[in-house]
Amino acid sequence: MTLRIDWRVSASLLGTFLKWLWVPMLLPLGVAVLDGTALAPFLVPMLGTTVVGLGLERLTDDRELRAREAFLLVSLTWLSFALVGAVPFVLAGNGTLATPVNALFEAMSGVTTTGATVVVDFAAHSRAVFMWRALIQWLGGLGILVLAIALLSQLSVGGAQLMETETQTQDVRKLTPRIRETAALLWQVYIGLTALMVAVLYGLHVVGLAPEMTLYDAVAHAFTAVSTSGFSPRGNSLAAFSPAVQWATIPFMVAGATNFVLIYFVTTGDFDRLRRSDEFRFYVGILALFAVAVGAVLAVDAQFATGEATARHAAFQVVSIVTTTGYASTDFNLWSSAAKHLLFVCMFIGGMAGSTTCSVKTLRWLVVLKSFRRDLFVASNPDVVRPVRLSGRVVSEDSIRDIYAYTLVSLVFFIAATVIVVVDAARSGVAVTEFEAMSAAASTFFNVGPAFGIAGPFASYEPFPASTKLLMTFLMWIGRIEIVPVLVLLTPGYWRS
Numbered sequence: 001m002t003l004r005i006d007w008r009v010s011a012s013l014l015g016t017f018l019k020w021l022w023v024p025m026l027l028p029l030g031v032a033v034l035d036g037t038a039l040a041p042f043l044v045p046m047l048g049t050t051v052v053g054l055g056l057e058r059l060t061d062d063r064e065l066r067a068r069e070a071f072l073l074v075s076l077t078w079l080s081f082a083l084v085g086a087v088p089f090v091l092a093g094n095g096t097l098a099t100p101v102n103a104l105f106e107a108m109s110g111v112t113t114t115g116a117t118v119v120v121d122f123a124a125h126s127r128a129v130f131m132w133r134a135l136i137q138w139l140g141g142l143g144i145l146v147l148a149i150a151l152l153s154q155l156s157v158g159g160a161q162l163m164e165t166e167t168q169t170q171d172v173r174k175l176t177p178r179i180r181e182t183a184a185l186l187w188q189v190y191i192g193l194t195a196l197m198v199a200v201l202y203g204l205h206v207v208g209l210a211p212e213m214t215l216y217d218a219v220a221h222a223f224t225a226v227s228t229s230g231f232s233p234r235g236n237s238l239a240a241f242s243p244a245v246q247w248a249t250i251p252f253m254v255a256g257a258t259n260f261v262l263i264y265f266v267t268t269g270d271f272d273r274l275r276r277s278d279e280f281r282f283y284v285g286i287l288a289l290f291a292v293a294v295g296a297v298l299a300v301d302a303q304f305a306t307g308e309a310t311a312r313h314a315a316f317q318v319v320s321i322v323t324t325t326g327y328a329s330t331d332f333n334l335w336s337s338a339a340k341h342l343l344f345v346c347m348f349i350g351g352m353a354g355s356t357t358c359s360v361k362t363l364r365w366l367v368v369l370k371s372f373r374r375d376l377f378v379a380s381n382p383d384v385v386r387p388v389r390l391s392g393r394v395v396s397e398d399s400i401r402d403i404y405a406y407t408l409v410s411l412v413f414f415i416a417a418t419v420i421v422v423v424d425a426a427r428s429g430v431a432v433t434e435f436e437a438m439s440a441a442a443s444t445f446f447n448v449g450p451a452f453g454i455a456g457p458f459a460s461y462e463p464f465p466a467s468t469k470l471l472m473t474f475l476m477w478i479g480r481i482e483i484v485p486v487l488v489l490l491t492p493g494y495w496r497s
Helices: 007-019 026-035 040-057 067-092 100-111 127-152 162-167 169-175 179-206 215-226 243-256 260-267 272-276 278-301 307-322 337-346 362-380 397-428 434-445 466-480 484-489
Strands: none
Touching (some): 007 067, 026 040, 026 127, 040 067, 040 127, 067 100, 067 127, 100 466, 127 179, 127 215, 179 215, 179 260, 215 243, 243 307, 260 272, 278 307, 278 337, 278 362, 397 466, 434 466
């Protein structure tokens, strides 16, 4: 038997990625210098990643990335980023993040833009550590977006290639024939949205509508809102700020979960693409439907004293969960069972393909619904040929099968993870109800962040046993890169001819 994959190509490209990781570490290092806190948590990994990256890069001069090498590169990039991201947490040596398992959990939650945290005492950690925590989410948000356009869509991962059909990504490729140029356009949109949010949040502080919103908080929350990630340097998330901040954050979460190719064309004045996009209309409709439903339940329950508070918290939490951002404007653990179960359903939706969001994504659900409606029609009209169309274009049957397979495998993973969480918690003597286990499994696998019960919005995943946290770390990793790249690596046929 001979290897059909040249792992050196993947390792060499991974080395190029690692050798440049010192650059983003300059930001938390600068915060540490300003605050007079420890510099070693950032200086050590800056040196280590540079040396390791240069070593890996020299393994081969071959830079041709074929499908097999691409699967390996995608998986290793996210795993190595999480491992590097955990180093500053361990070296800082404070609080729950000093434990290697907890540090890896937190770092994987960061780079996969999940937002699930094991932090218990927020006062124990420096501002530099929290800035690194926010920054890796911001980098992970754009990273998966570039991968989706550059690699995943070409590898037919769970129907990700449909992004081209829905947003006319090939038009971008005509403008930018190389992925480097396409990535540069996406960077411009991403940085522009982030800078705009910093200006809006800090502007609210300047005019007196957000007295608690410092420039540091504005930057940290802009990093984690546009990337639909959800980490906050505050223990009670966005509940620490005024209603004006919560209202202002909603459109940025929505934008972060909107296809960035569409946003790019909107910035060029082509607003008609939004109107023609079936997925965008479906996405906005889902947000509106669940916001109204949750708001109605909260109003009936008289959960809040005013209509404004009811509307704000309903809209904020629905947008936060659907877009997989995971912020909290209030402790929704205290809501009624009906409201909490509506939010639980939101965990399975996700935003648009080609965005920073996670979960199943609205594009897949839209194709599932359209194909199911088509199948019902054909069942009663067997002689009729009726293709599934998306924004006026025919969706291939291969893509539909990919989407059905991905959706089914996702649900199987969720169910299996729920069972393991329940069994492992019982083995370790941790009291976890079935609903808490379901929400924790869904939240980590679909990269949402907060769950219910012991891992609720103002709580932490720290009480779970180490074995469960390692399982959830794996779930965040495999869920973020859409299952297939990791599963392919686990098949013997991948490594053998």
